[in-house]
Amino acid sequence: MKNDENRLIHEKSPYLLQHAHNPVDWYPWSEEAFRRAKDENKLVFLSIGYSTCHWCHVMEHESFEDRDVADAMNRNFICIKVDREERPDIDNFYMTASQILTGSGGWPLNVIATPDRKPIFAMTYIPRNSRGEQMGIIDLSNAIGELWKEKSADLSRRADDLVSKLEMAVAAKPGNMMDERFLKDAFTELKDNFDPMNGGFGSSPKFPTPHYLLFLMRYYSRYGDDSALHMVEKTIEKINLGGIHDHVGGGFHRYSTDAGWFLPHFEKMLYDQGMLMMVFSELHHITGKKIYSDMIEELFIFLTREMHGASGGFYSAIDADSEGVEGKFYTWSYQEIIAVLGQEDGKFFLETFNANQQGNYHDESTGRSTGRNILYLDKGTAEIAAGSGTGTDAFAARIAACRKKLFDYREKRTRPHTDDKILTGLNGIMISALSLGYRETGNDKLLNLAKETADFILGKMDAGEGRLFHTYREDSPAIEGFIDDYAYLIEGLIDLYQASFESKYLERASLLNESALKEFFDEKDFGFFFTARYRNEVGGRRKEWYDGAIPSGNSVQILNLLRLSNMTENEKLRDIAVKSLDSLYDTVAKAPVFHLYLMCALDFAIGPTTEVKIICGKDGVAEQMIKIAREKYNPRMTIVAADETGNEFYAKFLKEFSPKADGMTRAFVCKNYRCLPETSTAKEFRKQVSNA
Structure with a gap:
């Protein structure tokens, strides 16, 4: 290494590379770093962030680039940098610790840990210099370094106590979740927190939280409650009008610092764009309003221009800052x-x-x-x-x-930095978004890009033996996948299948689901661990249930199980999904609003569901039937349209599979697995779907 480089220079992560020339002697997360901490009996300064995080940049410029700060940190700690998008398992563990220690969290997340990785203290942004009661990073480093020398046993006990609390936080009591009261309780809490003037929930800061809106549309579908749909439309209207929307280039910033969606933090996250496109698509399906299809098209143009890689896949995020100034690229004199x-x-x-x-x-x-x-x-x-x-x-x-x-x-102008990591899970979200967007706009470009993205991810992220890689950059995949990667990609493939009816996508979704069950499923207490069974690196294997900026992998995967169960006639998958829901009874009962995508899964599990199976003939009726089935918004409907191209796959689970000798289409409409008589006419099919 050169004198102005540290060990991060050999990494692929854009965030770690941003810090590769800091005078702080950064390590990536590695055995080498913790071994040195033990050998030198030093605490670990663990700093977690991501490349488009504004306050991460502020702290770097103020502190990590400063020689005096670096001297204090290097003297007292072994310093480790982690990209939270690259290692969400590490981020999840220490963020939970931060919430227990301080009642809050955020990025940059700075944690003081023992040489055996146990957290002691947690902070977000730390100023360079002390301000009143808030210690600056130099004073803090020296004080904690001295404290470790004098009271290491006390600090170790504190760390052990915290880890015990972390283990207790994971525990949940099971019960019967098949109860609509959970849906109603979640809705009531959202309604109580709804901002009738500005849309959204609470005061400030305000995040788009698309999964809240997806839940409300399912609630509207079930109960016909117009106030649920109003909350969605009002929120999207105000987001679309506000400063959080880039009115010149398209796309949406990460969140608003005020209640009225005016002043954003200017970074643009791929997951927000994808999940908002899903909301626009479902809103268009419900209302038929042109404004929502226009919003899909505008967002698609932005995504293909600024967040899509030349060789395939979507990038993770675009920075808030350019030329060292937040929002400079987006604001105007x-x-x-x-x-x-x-x-x-x-x-x-x-x-x-x-x-x-x-x-x-x-x-x-x-x-x-x-x-x-x-x-x-x-x-x-x-x-x-x-x-x-x-x-x-x-x-x-x-x-x-x-x-x-x-x-x-x-x-x-000088453009903000783009984090060009391609993440499997986030690309799964984009496959879903493009597939739903295509169904509403009829724009073949969206469907073609959904297919290209799916084929890219399935090819480049294949880790062998049914496993997935998590991240891809500079023509190289890395880090084996987490449950979020599997769950979101499976969901994307299901949505792509229901947009294209190409059997290969449903088949790959089914195979990946088998891998997820094999590698992540908890056969004793149900639900899915965040890491695979062959990985046990940070704080033991944990399950993530709470929705954050995006829904938890558990919520998504449980809904996947339910949809695949209906589509492939596999009741075992439904049984696993219901038992996984039941395992969360106590946790959800306390705060259903923190599990809103899980509430989407619960909505599907309670039913009634509609299963449409079409055996495509040569009479052209199948296309009419698919169009009829999609006319009404029904998030609890699944459609399988089997043609000859996937007959070997379909024959595994479709008892009815085999086109008639006369070439006529055959359709079966079922409600909660109880099927109406077979039909071959669009007119009769319409009647059956209307009554299902």
């Missing part, structure tokens, strides 16, 4: 807009998007004006057009022309 658009169009655009000469963007920490503007709308463009006396089409065309000019100008 008054003068810039006038210069790009001219006086007439410039003033029209400034007024429409609430920008002004002083700037509406104030620094979050200091409250000082930056002199720049975040673009946002008070109301929809159709409403603005009506108020101005301008025709809607003419108004929209003028806005589009202005946006195009501003986009072209903005492309000349």
